Amino acid sequence: MYTATVEKVELNFKLPAGTSRGILKSKNSWIVKLSDSNNPGKIGIGEASIIENLSPEWSDQYESKLHECIEKIDSHVQTKFVHLKSFPSIRFAFEAAYQNLLQSENVFYPSEFTQGKESIKINGLIWMGEKDFMLDQIKTKLDNGFDCIKLKIGAIDFNAELDLLKFIRSRFSKETVEIRVDANGAFKASEALDKLNKLAQLDIHSIEQPIQAKQWESMAELCKNTPLPIALDEELIGIKEIDSKLLMLSSIKPQYIILKPSLIGGFESSDEWIDLANSYNIKWWITSALESNIGLNAIAQYAYTKRNPMPQGLGTGLLFTNNLESPLQLKGDQLFYNI
Numbered sequence: 001m002y003t004a005t006v007e008k009v010e011l012n013f014k015l016p017a018g019t020s021r022g023i024l025k026s027k028n029s030w031i032v033k034l035s036d037s038n039n040p041g042k043i044g045i046g047e048a049s050i051i052e053n054l055s056p057e058w059s060d061q062y063e064s065k066l067h068e069c070i071e072k073i074d075s076h077v078q079t080k081f082v083h084l085k086s087f088p089s090i091r092f093a094f095e096a097a098y099q100n101l102l103q104s105e106n107v108f109y110p111s112e113f114t115q116g117k118e119s120i121k122i123n124g125l126i127w128m129g130e131k132d133f134m135l136d137q138i139k140t141k142l143d144n145g146f147d148c149i150k151l152k153i154g155a156i157d158f159n160a161e162l163d164l165l166k167f168i169r170s171r172f173s174k175e176t177v178e179i180r181v182d183a184n185g186a187f188k189a190s191e192a193l194d195k196l197n198k199l200a201q202l203d204i205h206s207i208e209q210p211i212q213a214k215q216w217e218s219m220a221e222l223c224k225n226t227p228l229p230i231a232l233d234e235e236l237i238g239i240k241e242i243d244s245k246l247l248m249l250s251s252i253k254p255q256y257i258i259l260k261p262s263l264i265g266g267f268e269s270s271d272e273w274i275d276l277a278n279s280y281n282i283k284w285w286i287t288s289a290l291e292s293n294i295g296l297n298a299i300a301q302y303a304y305t306k307r308n309p310m311p312q313g314l315g316t317g318l319l320f321t322n323n324l325e326s327p328l329q330l331k332g333d334q335l336f337y338n339i
Contacts, residue, residue: 001037004073004097006030006048006066011292011320017127027051029292030066031324034073034097044101047295048093049262056238057087066090080268085240088265095266096298106297106327113304119334120304123148123180123311128155134164142171145332148178148205148311154186158195165202174203178311185212185234192222200227206256209233220252231256233287236264242272249280257282258313260289267302274306287313293326300328300335 030048084091112118124141286303
């Protein structure tokens with residue numbers, strides 16, 4: 001018989017984090033622990049990470065739903081958490097806890113990565129903010145050895161953002177530094193193609209979610225005519241059934257999709273997206289989404305097992321002043337599991 005507990009933690013950002021929906025100074029996560037009466041003394045750990053008023057499943061009843069899951073945890077384990085599809089972060093938490101329960105401490109998906117033999121190449125994330133703030137971040141990432149950086153755009157004047165990108169390209173060619181941008185749906189459908197044409201002149205690798213999600217016809221037209229690859233991000237959120245996933249991919253035909261396990265329903269759901277994307281020759285990479293080190297560790301280990309050679313969009317564990325302990329360690333642009 002399985003039992004579970006949950007504990008709420010408030011994570012404080014070292015610097016206010018600019019997102020497409022505003023500035024964050026802190027966020028809550030819920031740490032779940034899972035145990036099995038057949039293996040007393042062993043505990044599996046996972047994280048339900050959510051951004052209040054941003055994550056689609058968020059409501060005042062979120063914590064109540066977590067406790068409800070704990071009361072029915074034996075049933076959820078037996079059904080592989082399939083009944084939690086409408087609560088992607090909760091399903092992600094319990095999937096991770098179950099995986100961890102099967103393995104050793106801090107291990108979710110054993111591999112050469114968790115043996116400390118291999119690393120994961122990641123992109124350097126540039127947070128939204130004023131031009132000088134973003135410029136300082138870019139310089140720091142490049143000085144630290146990153147050759148793939150991701151900029152959040154759409155928060156300041158588009159021409160100012162173009163100037164930032166021109167600055168990078170004036171110093172580094174596309175062969176030296178890969179630039180990804182994420183618009184978080186900031187562009188209007190009517191103006192998106194014009195902006196993509198301007199971005200394409202700067203040898204941008206790809207743009208995430210140029211227009212808001214759920215505009216399939218407009219997004220399909222954009223993906224068909226775009227001068228640079230488009231990666232779907234928010235578009236995946238809330239699509240739970242495999243038939244719906246297939247319909248979205250076949251309708252829009254994006255060049256890439258971005259997988260955030262805590263936002264799209266955990267690891268089994270991510271596997272479904274990957275299999276479907278591969279069948280359509282759509283490329284993909286995996287990204288974390290402001291999880292603590294608990295969730296980040298699980299996502300990193302999962303990502304490594306997929307053997308995707310592209311730089312992944314994983315966090316570094318350095319966002320919060322009070323982050324939880326982790327075996328993850330960043331060296332340059334390589335994420336290591338420190339055994």
